[in-house]
Amino acid sequence: MDKDNLWSKISDYFKSDVSRTTYSTWVETAIPIKLENNELIIELPSPLHKDYWKDKLSEQLIEYAYKITKKDIFPKFVLKDELKKSEEKINDTKVQLPTFMKDTHLNPEYTFDTFVIGKGNQMAHAAALVVSEDPGKMYNPLLLYGGVGLGKTHLMHAIGNKIVKNKPDTQIKYVTSESFTNDFINAIQSNHTERFRQEYRNVDVLLVDDIQFFADKDGTQEEFFHTFNDLYEDGKQIVLTSDRLPNEISKLQDRLVSRFAWGLSVDITAPDLETRIAILRAKADSDNMEVPVDILNYIAGQIDSNVRELEGALSRVQAFAKFKKTVISKDLVSEALHGLNNHISKLNKSSVDEIIYQVANYFELEPEDIKGKKRTKAIVIPRQIAMYLSRKLTNVSLPKIGISFGGKDHTTVIHAYDKISVLMKKEKAVKEAVKELSKILGK
């Protein structure tokens, strides 16, 4: 969890527990500066604030932080002018710390060793390995793209972890595009843009997850453009992930799209049966679970959408066995996955037609209307909902979804997906329809 995330949750606790005046006087004026190891550095506007926090609020803060992170986190209060000094101190400590303790935000469990290679990810794996062995040289930037839960983040962390292992002095920063955006906004609001820039531009490797969320955020894109240029010119490695190719992200500036294409873009597709079995076996081994091979095969046959769901299914089976105090059998797996396998396993390649049929039925239209070209609102929205559901609930590729909708282009499917994602937030009827239809489709 990053400092801003943690702070916003802590602030919420304060907001509900203290008076409005206390909140606005003491809490709202505090700015989280850094979260490192178990210390949260907080900037306060005056010595009076410092005393008040120390005497009256710090214990509460420690308690909230524990509730949120299940870890002991201690505050360190600093005043603005003390900050420089404290930063120097932090930097001093940094030099002495081994890199693995630095604030890279890397998940130590996402390594190449724990990544199972299969048909759908072997190219991405190979490219990631090359980058981790010689960052900034061969593929810069490296862009990994593909559907939800297929291992993009895992590979990205694996690159970071391997680089740190090979060269502990390397400065690595992993962020999601949302954290980058938040950091940037906070930096502007607190007048700390220079510090923000230093933080992002003085790294050797920058890993940015889910860049599709940069869409529509012009200010952030501008800042990222400059960050990218600085790092690139200095030969620093940039790795990006996205759920689609940059030129398919609407509202991503052309200059970013073109830069992202300078290096190598590799996609990850859904794992085939053999890979799914291998992933399950690896997970069972790492959890010290004894699961017979035929059971692993059975689960892998049931869940063919993405790895996250596959892992979730195994955990669910494990939990069921524990709860029922019984060994894992096929019957137990069926029971555990009952709610899941109705939809996940069915919603594969043949299911786009089923979605089209159910959506047409729901809106009292004919499937041919959904697949056709008519552009009246009464048909366009249901068509886009059907495309949205096809993308969300199946592992069918975008071009194939387009073909099922009467030979439409895959960019039309992406556009429909984005449009419905936005409409669901704005229009209750659309949200309801998607919810209802997901239920009908067993999701």
Ligand SMILES: Nc1ncnc2c1ncn2[C@@H]1O[C@H](COP(=O)(O)OP(=O)(O)OP(=O)(O)O)[C@@H](O)[C@H]1O
């Ligand atoms: N090939 C693999 N071998 C082992 N574990 C994998 C593999 N692919 C994915 N996983 C695991 O599946 C889970 C989901 O993967 P990950 O978070 O990397 O997906 P993602 O593609 O980044 O998804 P999203 O688009 O939602 O961010 C993680 O726990 C990851 O470790």
